[in-house]
Structure formats: C-alpha cells, structure tokens
Amino acid sequence: xxxxxKIKISIADxxxxxxxxxxxxxxxxxxxxxxxxxxxxxxKSYAVRDKQDVLAMCALQFAAQVxxxxxxxxxxxxxxxxxxxxxxxxxxxxxx
Numbered sequence: 023x024x025x026x027x028k029i030k031i032s033i034a035d036x037x038x039x040x041x042x043x044x045x046x047x048x049x050x051x052x053x054x055x056x057x058x059x060x061x062x063x064x065x066k067s068y069a070v071r072d073k074q075d076v077l078a079m080c081a082l083q084f085a086a087q088v089x090x091x092x093x094x095x096x097x098x099x100x101x102x103x104x105x106x107x108x109x110x111x112x113x114x115x116x117x118x
Contacts, residue, residue: 033057034073057084 027044030037031054042050060080061073070076 034061034077 025044026041027047028039028041029047029050030039031050032038033054034057040050057080060083061076064070064076064079
C-alpha cells in the first residue's frame with residue numbers, strides 16, 4: 023500500500039480523489055483529458071442542459087470504441103487465419 027499514489031482527476035467540473043498504482047497515472051490523466059475534450063465537443067455541437075446527458079454520451083462513445091476494436095480484432099484474426107489456411111494449402115499442394 024505504501025507505493026500507492028494519491029491524485030485528483032477533474033471531470034465535468036468535479037474533482038475525484040483517487041489512490042492508484044503509479045503505473046496507472048498517465049493512463050488515467052490521458053483518459054480524463056479525452057473525456058474533457060469530448061464533453062466540450064458535445065456541448066458545442068448539441069444543446070445540452072445537463073452534464074449527466076453529456077457524460078452518458080461520452081460513456082456511450084467510449085464503450086462503442088472498445089466494442090468496435092473488439093469486432094475489428096476478430097475480423098483481422100479471421101482474415102489472418104484464412105490467409106494462413108490458404109498458404110498451408112499451397113504448401114501442402116507443393117509438397118505432395
């Protein structure tokens with residue numbers, strides 16, 4: 023517990039005190055910065071009355087990005103498997 027770091031992260035005009043592993047600090051600060059940038063974009067683009075709505079849209083956007091990366095990864099893996107299978111078939115044909 024002694025190697026824990028206490029930091030404060032500001033999101034949507036609120037400060038959140040956190041106790042974290044020092045290795046997490048950079049990632050958390052970058053994430054908070056991205057959230058703040060996204061909040062500003064949503065507030066500029068849409069007539070938003072409530073921070074809760076903006077935060078919900080940010081959460082949806084980040085969750086969609088994570089899901090899309092998973093879908094893309096699965097698609098890439100399938101494409102690689104297909105290419106390896108085709109290469110294996112060519113090698114088998116050449117060796118027989």
